[in-house]
Amino acid sequence: MTSGGDKLNANGFRMSRLGQREPPIPVGLRPVKLLTPTGHLGFTPIEPESFWKGVAQRPDAIIADSGSCDIGPHPLGADEAASPRTWQEHDLELMLTASRRLGVPMIIGSASDTGTDRGVREFAAIIRELARKHRLPRFRLATIYSSQDLHDLKRRVETGAWTAGLDGRPPLTVEDLEQTDNAVAVMGVEPILEALRQGADVIIAGRACDPAIFAAPLRLAGYDPAVAYFAGKLLECASFCAEPFAGKESILGTVDGDGIVLEPMSSYQRCTPASVAGHAMYERANPLREYVPGGYVDMSDCVYDAVDERRTRVRGPRWVPGERYAVKLEGAGKVGERALMIVGIRDPNTIARLDDAIAWSRRKVRERFAGEQYQVFYHVYGKNGVMGELEPIREIRSHEVCVVVEGVAPTRAEAMELTNLAGRNFLYARIPGLKGTAGAAAFMSDEVLPARAAYRWTLNHVIAVDDPLELFRFQFEEVG
């Protein structure tokens, strides 16, 4: 519906020329094409071939999320990236060079896995380096920061801010915040939309709810929150909405007055009504609702229709405003230092009496560390090492098992000692009928492995705010 003669506005969107014959859709609801190459930028490198095929479709924006709470609480708690910098650079380089070539916005959410201020600063530094390397013409870079000052959050809780715990947690308490090392607020569409309105060409956002980064250019083009956020939900994991299963392949989403059309850019994949509907329910507790700040998208009446063999159109999301505008908070806090030891067991008698061997190890740890703050875990691979308490199979027939001992204590030295004691005591486990009296366990190496510190998710809450922008900070700069 657009032609090469259309003008580009400040944000790179093609503007309609007056007097041109157009379908009867309101002014402002121009079709918008969004290209996304990956569901988690930097996690493993983007596949370039389908990305460049997508760029050839002349998208109106190139967008990717780079964070997740799937990777556990450690990256946020320790404020570290979970992805190698070289892979982050690889993905950002593809997206930046393509977006500058087309003159359309590039939007990254949840920078560097955590979406903390560290992640935003690191990604912004990569963008500046890439601009120099490719001698890119001048562009406007917006950075949006979402790390939270824990004292400010405490003040909000103490002065009666409305909060709620998610997934069965009670409302936010000062104690929750005292156990937190790092916290981020998860932005909705508004901060990203604000950056676009202020003329940003490249946006590096802190922690953002996945659909919001896609919703921003759609809201700017005049689409309602239901379509904008729902398009974002469908696009946020890139090729996961297509079949066969494949990662890191690009997807093009085209939004017009009649819904959202999804098309895979890899010839290996198809977007079918089943694959798109299957993805609509992915990674969420309830398949019919997508909660975002300020409300939720009701997907009960969504209809998924094949356009052709490779494309699917979705219609019918509804926006349900919430009673209040609340922003999600994620936080992680340190539990202690951590160490691991790998213990192998082959003696069938010991395997049959494994619980006794573990009880012996526990007892020896208890005797030495009684009264101290510590935790010890026995991961028994070959029994329930993967599923733990949820493993329905109780009787095992493994001829060997692996016990990974995990010890947590306040200091590194204590964690190492504790884990060593727990591991080595499998050698001396007092088991009736033991024939191998030179040792009841095999060590891959008589060695305790120092592990990353232990963290836990302390915050999974929402907090009401007066202004959707108030927990976020902006910086704009000219680059290139």
Add this chain to the structure above:
Amino acid sequence: MVRLGDMASTVRSKNAGPDCITFDIIFRDAQTYERVKASGALSAERICRLYGLEPERLVHFGAFDPALAFKFTIRRARPSGSPGETDVMGSQMYPPLLDLELPASVLQQSPPAA
């Protein structure tokens, strides 16, 4: 009896936030999906029994017609990645579903239209 793993095209589990794991069971064709649905063999009670869950830990169970799918969500015993974690992404919690037995009726062809 037939196994669920032989009837479903996708059986998966994945975190839904730090406190929950969600499970998707997706069928390839509408007839199979409808027969499984009609059989009542997939139920909240059966899922709780399979995983040894107190009913209050099953926070969602339902069919999702547009995807020819059943979906359920459970609350974790502790948040993902806490000390003692065995599956930080919750991605290997589905295999017991593969062996879940379904009545032979799910294999029957639909009666011809009258």
